[in-house]
Amino acid sequence: MKRYSVFALAREAMRHHMGWERAWASPEPKAHYDVVIVGAGGHGLATAYYLGKNFGITNVAVIEKGWLGGGNTGRNTTIIRSNYLQDPSAAIYDKALKLYENLSQDLNYNVMFSPRGLLMLAQTHHEVRGYLRTVQANALQGVATEWIEPAKVKEIVPIINIDGPRYPVLGALYQRRGGTARHDAVAWGYARACSAMGMHILQKTEVTGVRTEAGKVAGVETSRGYIGCGKLAMIVAGHSGQLAEMAGFRLPIEAVALQALVSEPVKPCMDVVVMANTVHGYMSQSDKGEMVIGGGTDGFNNFTQRGSFHHVEETLRALVETFPMISRLKMLRQWGGIVDMTGDRSPILSKTPVENVFINCGWGTGGFKAIPGSGWAMAELMAKGHSPLAAEFGLNRFREGRFIDESVAAGVAH
Amino acid sequence: MLILECPCCGVRAEESELAPGGEAHLKRFGAGASDEDFEAYMFARKNPKGVHFERWRHAHGCGKWFLAARDTATLEVFGTYPAQTKAPPAELIAAIKAKRPHWEGYE
Numbered sequence: 368m369k370r371y372s373v374f375a376l377a378r379e380a381m382r383h384h385m386g387w388e389r390a391w392a393s394p395e396p397k398a399h400y401d402v403v404i405v406g407a408g409g410h411g412l413a414t415a416y417y418l419g420k421n422f423g424i425t426n427v428a429v430i431e432k433g434w435l436g437g438g439n440t441g442r443n444t445t446i447i448r449s450n451y452l453q454d455p456s457a458a459i460y461d462k463a464l465k466l467y468e469n470l471s472q473d474l475n476y477n478v479m480f481s482p483r484g485l486l487m488l489a490q491t492h493h494e495v496r497g498y499l500r501t502v503q504a505n506a507l508q509g510v511a512t513e514w515i516e517p518a519k520v521k522e523i524v525p526i527i528n529i530d531g532p533r534y535p536v537l538g539a540l541y542q543r544r545g546g547t548a549r550h551d552a553v554a555w556g557y558a559r560a561c562s563a564m565g566m567h568i569l570q571k572t573e574v575t576g577v578r579t580e581a582g583k584v585a586g587v588e589t590s591r592g593y594i595g596c597g598k599l600a601m602i603v604a605g606h607s608g609q610l611a612e613m614a615g616f617r618l619p620i621e622a623v624a625l626q627a628l629v630s631e632p633v634k635p636c637m638d639v640v641v642m643a644n645t646v647h648g649y650m651s652q653s654d655k656g657e658m659v660i661g662g663g664t665d666g667f668n669n670f671t672q673r674g675s676f677h678h679v680e681e682t683l684r685a686l687v688e689t690f691p692m693i694s695r696l697k698m699l700r701q702w703g704g705i706v707d708m709t710g711d712r713s714p715i716l717s718k719t720p721v722e723n724v725f726i727n728c729g730w731g732t733g734g735f736k737a738i739p740g741s742g743w744a745m746a747e748l749m750a751k752g753h754s755p756l757a758a759e760f761g762l763n764r765f766r767e768g769r770f771i772d773e774s775v776a777a778g779v780a781h
Numbered sequence: 782m783l784i785l786e787c788p789c790c791g792v793r794a795e796e797s798e799l800a801p802g803g804e805a806h807l808k809r810f811g812a813g814a815s816d817e818d819f820e821a822y823m824f825a826r827k828n829p830k831g832v833h834f835e836r837w838r839h840a841h842g843c844g845k846w847f848l849a850a851r852d853t854a855t856l857e858v859f860g861t862y863p864a865q866t867k868a869p870p871a872e873l874i875a876a877i878k879a880k881r882p883h884w885e886g887y888e
Contacts, residue, residue, distance in 0.1 A: 606830070608829075617821070619825055619826065665801075666800070667783075667801035667835065667851075668833055669856070670830045670854045671854065675783070675796060677782065
C-alpha cells in the first residue's frame with residue numbers, strides 16, 4: 368500500500384493521476400478466518416483495525432450486507448464529544464475523542480477531524496442544574512468541559528438568539544475539544560488500513576445464519592457460502608436483534624428511526640457545534656456550508672431508513688427561535704437511520720451466551736463519536752477476554768441492575 | 782405519516798396525536814419470579830423486522846390505550862384492537878397471514 372503524502376500528490380499530478388491504488392481490496396472469501404466481524408460500519412472496521420494494530424490478529428474478515436459505511440456511519444451528524452455524566456461513558460467516549468485527535472496521522476487518511484468546540488445549550492433551569500453537575504463530574508473524570516454564561520454563548524455563536532420567549536439560552540456546557548469529522552472518511556480510512564494489514568473486507572455479503580457446535584461458534588452462513596471462524600463479532604447496530612436470533616439469544620434492544628437533514632449551503636456563519644437538547648435539535652455547519660441539523664427519534668419500532676415529517680417540523684420550529692436566520696433557509700435533503708436503543712440508553716460491548724461470539728451494539732443515537740474507542744475496547748475484549756473500557760457495558764448489567772443511566776444526559780440528542 | 786384508528790373512540794388518528802408504548806402482550810413477572818424471567822420481562826424485546834404487535838395511546842384524543850399490528854419494515858398497518866385482550870384476535874392473525882404468507886405467526 369502506497370502512503371498518501373504531499374510527495375504522492377506531486378508524483379500523481381505529473382502523471383495524470385493514473386497511479387492511485389484502490390483504497391481497499393475486494394477479495395474472494397476464504398473458508399476460515401480467526402475472526403469474523405459482521406458489519407463493515409465504523410465500529411466493525413475499527414474493531415478489525417485495533418485487533419491487527421494492538422494484538423497482531425490479521426486473519427480477519429469484515430462481512431457487510433450492503434456497502435462499506437452505508438448504514439449509520441454514513442447517516443449521522445458527525446458530532447464528536449465526550450462530556451458524559453457517568454464514569455464508564457466518559458471513559459470510552461474520551462478514549463474515542465483522544466484517538467480521533469490523531470486518527471488522520473494514525474491511518475494515513477484524512478478524516479477531517481475538526482475540534483471546533485461544542486456547546487450544549489441549557490434552555491430550562493433543570494438543564495442548567497444538570498450541566499453544572501456534568502461539569503463537576505467531567506472535572507473528576509479528567510474531561511475538560513466548562514460552564515459558560517449566556518453572554519459568552521452569544522460571543523461564540525453570534526447567530527444565536529439568547530432571549531427567545533419560549534426557549535431562552537440560560538448558559539451552556541462547553542467542550543472546546545469537541546467537534547466533527549468526515550464520517551465516510553472514518554470508515555474508508557479504517558477499511559484502507561485493515562486491507563493493508565491483509566484483512567478481507569467482504570461487501571455485498573449477507574449473513575443468513577450462525578453455525579454453532581456444542582455451544583461454541585463454528586462459522587457463519589452467508590450469501591457467498593459458509594465461512595468458518597474462531598471468533599465472531601456482531602457489530603450491526605439496528606439489525607443486532609436479527610443476528611442475535613440467528614445465534615439463539617435475545618437482546619434488550621429496540622430499533623427506532625433517527626433522522627437528520629441539511630440545508631442549502633450558505634457562507635460560514637457558525638464555527639462550533641450547538642446542541643439544544645430540550646428541543647431535540649442540534650446543528651453544525653459543514654465544510655460545504657450546509658447547516659447540518661439532527662432531530663429526535665421516532666418513538667416506535669421502525670426499520671425503514673426514513674424519518675417523519677412532523678419530527679422535522681418540530682425540530683425546525685424550535686431551532687428557528689434559537690437561530691432566527693435559518694428561517695429563510697431551504698432544506699436540501701432529509702434522511703433516517705436505524706438506531707439500536709437499549710433499556711438504559713447505553714451501549715453493549717459484551718461476550719454473549721454463545722462462546723466466542725461477541726456483541727457490540729446499542730450505541731443508539733450516539734455511535735459515531737465513539738467509533739475509535741469502541742473499536743479499541745472491542746478488540747481488547749475479543750483478544751484478551753477482558754477490557755477495562757468495556758467492563759461496565761456487559762449484557763449481564765440488565766440482570767444485575769447495574770445500569771449506566773445516560774438517558775437524562777444523552778438520551779436523544781447526540 | 783402513520784395513521785391508526787383508535788378502537789376506543791373510532792377516530793383515525795395520525796402519528797402526532799398518538800404516543801407509542803412498546804411491545805404488546807408482554808407476560809408480566811414480578812416478586813418471586815426468577816432473575817431470567819424478570820430480566821426478560823423488563824428488557825428483552827422481540828423487535829422484529831416485520832409484523833409487530835404494539836401498544837399505543839391516543840394521547841391527544843380520548844387518552845385511552847389500545848393495541849395495533851404493524852409491519853416495522855414497511856410501516857403497513859394491519860389493524861388495531863382494544864387493550865383488554867391477552868393475545869391478538871384470530872381474524873387479525875388470519876388477515877396478516879393472508880398478506881404475509883411467510884410470517885411465522887404470533888409466538
